[in-house]
Amino acid sequence: MLYSKTTPADKRRLFRERLATGELLRFPGAFNPLSARMIEQKGFEGVYISGAVLAADLGLPDIGLTTLTEVAGRGKQIARMTDLPAIIDADTGFGEPMNVARTIQELEDAGLAGAHIEDQINPKRCGHLDGKAVVDEATATKRIRAARDARRDENFLIMARTDIRATADGPHGLDLAKDRAKALVDAGADAIFPEAMRTLEEFEAIRSAVDVPLLANMTEFGKSELFTAKQLADVGMNIVIWPVSMLRISMGATGRALDTIIEQGTLTSKLDEMQHRADLYELVDYEGYNHFDTSVFNFEVAR
Template sequence: MPYVIGDDLPDIPAGQRFRALLDRPGILRMPGAHTGMAALLAKRAGFEALYVSGAAMSANMGLPDLGMITVEDVCWHVRQVSRASSLPALVDGDTGYGEALNVMNMVRSFEDAGAAAVQLEDQLLPKKCGHLNDKKLADPHDFAAKIAAARRARKHLYIIARTDAAASEGMDGAVGRAKLFMEAGADAIFPEALNTAEMFREFARRMPGVKLLANMTEFGRTPFFTDQEFEAMGYAMVIWPVSHLRVANRAMEELYAAINRDGGTQGMVDRMQTRAQLYDAIGYHEYEALDSTLVRTVIPEGMPQR
């Protein structure tokens, strides 16, 4: 059953549970999940931590990933994910929504919403997806001050500093920034948009003893690597940030096209999650059992004949 009722809620803060997962052998795998339903399905598939992507949240609101969403927009998504699944979630904090004081407010807000970890990136607004061109970088010392502010404000939140410098400053620039950000208080580093296995390996060689995060996004600059391949390259975490949204959006496009073409959904039923499967995923009957005044729902099977 989803963790929503008193005794079922975890007693350990999300950030501490995230650290415990990282302390285990093996790479920590985090698929994207920006809604409560996605979080439940990822948990059912066996994942133990999740990634809440800024690109997915923005797209969910019909907006481009240009740093347009607010702290409260993000917290609305994080609360869904946290309440529905109880899994520790790494949350995309973009550039921190402002300067040092704004970053501190973000940290407090994210922790209150249930986040386990935050990723902050060294771009300037309007920020872009890390795999696009013409990204404008913040001064490294200015960004280090944001990391220090996040560290000061947190109670348990795990802080991951992302650098987008490899594309414009090369490996030396990216490594130099990463070391500065670790000195400022980051717990881990996310080198974004590396485009060869050798780049991933070199970055890891030059950051010994540091927890590193790899981004396996589709249609970007990074070739396909598996979780085990990233682990062999020296990475402790891997995310698939927007994969779930891409699959869901394609399915919705096909559904709407079918309704428009066929006048109904009759040709798409075999592609759908059934009512019984949906109710099972959200624990419908378990919720009913909590209230003795509710009669157990009988779920219709299949589609009635005309």
């Protein structure tokens, strides 16, 4: 009822313990607090909060227009709704190293279990688009050192994302990604997010380069093939995210429903595609609130 009964500190500690087992943890992207609760209900290991989704939720492109206040606020709303750990996309940290430091502390206070800071220049762009540019190694590592120095809970996961693979074709781009990943780990990153890997062999190459947890991004319509969780586990990945998938599916369904209203004047034909009222009431835990006010849940919902 209301919010998670597990404290942020306990979420972080339990997340770190499970991450240390080496198993693959599945983190679907939550596009709002209710979807985070459903992710937990379905038995996943964690929740991912995408910067692209947060921007799209505001009707904005993913080019660094969102602010720390917006991201931390929405992150808090999502993280507090589930007992699962939530990892959030913190873009480039919202500024210079001092800004990165403040970002980490704000995200800690918001109840997140971890965040990733990337090495793109500002303004950044979606990781699976062409034409990206990254900062030099010194700047990238300063961001991670600032994040590491600023955190107060040692279990808050500092993840470094590198977009350098896409800046060069062929083996050279992969070599750059391996070198950048090593430098970011040396700077204090607890985990690495190698963005826009193209093949399982490329994920394996990063796995062989560093000895920290690795995240695989299975976003649709991007640079990477859409590998299964088992395939990723077999090459040593530790976390897999589907960052925008639930939003895409929901928006696709919304578009089709609106077309149906236009064409048929009713949504009767779509009833079997909708979440039933009874399922929604169960997900938001109407019955739990009855403990405090018996007038809240004094009805039955017929299926």
